[in-house]
Amino acid sequence: MLLAILFGDSSDVEIIDEYSKSEALLEAKPFPKFDPDKLDWSKFSGTPLSVGVATMDLINEKGRDEWLYSIGVDRVAVKAWKARHSSHFERH
Amino acid sequence: MFTFGSFFLLNLKLKSCPNFRRALPQTSAPLPLPVYRSCSLDNLSVNDSVALSDFLEQGGIVVDLRNADERSPPPQQTPQQTNRILHRPLLYPDRLWPKIESQLTIREKLICGFPGPLLSPRRWNSMLYRALEKGGLMLLYKTILETSEVEIAAVLNTIVAAESGVRAGELPEGQGSHRPGFNAAGNIVRGFIRR
Numbered sequence: 001m002l003l004a005i006l007f008g009d010s011s012d013v014e015i016i017d018e019y020s021k022s023e024a025l026l027e028a029k030p031f032p033k034f035d036p037d038k039l040d041w042s043k044f045s046g047t048p049l050s051v052g053v054a055t056m057d058l059i060n061e062k063g064r065d066e067w068l069y070s071i072g073v074d075r076v077a078v079k080a081w082k083a084r085h086s087s088h089f090e091r092h
Numbered sequence: 093m094f095t096f097g098s099f100f101l102l103n104l105k106l107k108s109c110p111n112f113r114r115a116l117p118q119t120s121a122p123l124p125l126p127v128y129r130s131c132s133l134d135n136l137s138v139n140d141s142v143a144l145s146d147f148l149e150q151g152g153i154v155v156d157l158r159n160a161d162e163r164s165p166p167p168q169q170t171p172q173q174t175n176r177i178l179h180r181p182l183l184y185p186d187r188l189w190p191k192i193e194s195q196l197t198i199r200e201k202l203i204c205g206f207p208g209p210l211l212s213p214r215r216w217n218s219m220l221y222r223a224l225e226k227g228g229l230m231l232l233y234k235t236i237l238e239t240s241e242v243e244i245a246a247v248l249n250t251i252v253a254a255e256s257g258v259r260a261g262e263l264p265e266g267q268g269s270h271r272p273g274f275n276a277a278g279n280i281v282r283g284f285i286r287r
Contacts, residue, residue, distance in 0.1 A: 002244065002248060003115055003116060003127060003248065003251065004115075004116050006248055006252075007116065018116070021111070021113070036218045036221075037214060037217070037218060038221065039161075039221045039224065039225065040221070040225055041162060043225040043228060044228065044229050044232055045131075046229075047229075048229065050230075051228075051229045051230050051233065054230050055230070055233050055234075055237075058233075058234060058237065059237070068245070068248070071241035071242065071244060071245045072241070072242060072245035072246070072249070073245045073248050073249060073252075074249045074252060074253075077249065077252045077253060078252055081252055
């Protein structure tokens with residue numbers, strides 16, 4: 001999701017749609033036996049659409065590109081990358 | 093220039109890994125960027141393990157975003173090029189749990205006999221586990237976005253640099269420069285996050 005935002009070639013709808021594909025692709029696993037002394041990672045499997053939407057909202061709230069660059073993503077490298085693929089961006 | 097190598101990097105398929113796929117949305121004209129995602133590469137079939145090894149030979153890398161707690165038991169099939177498997181966990185217990193603790197209500201803290209960590213560490217930890225489970229994936233993502241900004245940026249920079257074919261010596265510290273043989277033309281992003 002962050003990559004798609006960074007490369008700036010996709011709409012929110014496309015990003016969220018792609019993000020939520022795992023939900024259908026992952027096979028349902030049996031519930032593990034409850035252990036009060038452990039975190040149940042199965043609670044975090046799958047990729048509900050609602051989480052994709054909420055995560056995108058959270059990132060948009062921070063200001064997509066602005067947030068990514070503020071945390072240390074290399075703006076110059078991303079710009080150079082986009083320049084190398086400029087023909088792709090010009091076509092679309 | 094189009095080469096067999098670039099074709100290979102853009103068309104990697106691992107059938108034994110159900111949600112292995114390109115990481116970026118596949119629109120009518122997908123970006124020519126060989127970045128894939130997966131929940132795990134621990135239990136690949138023999139054929140897929142060979143395909144992944146070939147991918148790594150062509151310059152690909154694996155970026156594993158899981159911490160030790162999230163990893164499966166020892167893998168059955170492991171690519172040999174372990175110097176191309178970068179471990180870049182995004183979740184750190186010393187940052188995660190204080191964040192979860194700060195979101196507990198006074199009532200929840202009292203139930204555990206606040207200050208719980210001192211009186212009953214086991215009960216306190218269990219309370220934190222249940223609180224995170226209750227918040228689910230959204231709470232986990234939110235916490236990671238808020239507590240692992242430096243690590244997120246480092247992973248994204250690693251991917252951009254890898255796609256650029258930057259050689260090891262040219263990578264800034266913390267972006268894979270300590271990994272010998274790092275000259276990647278393609279990447280596998282291993283599960284952002286655990287999918």
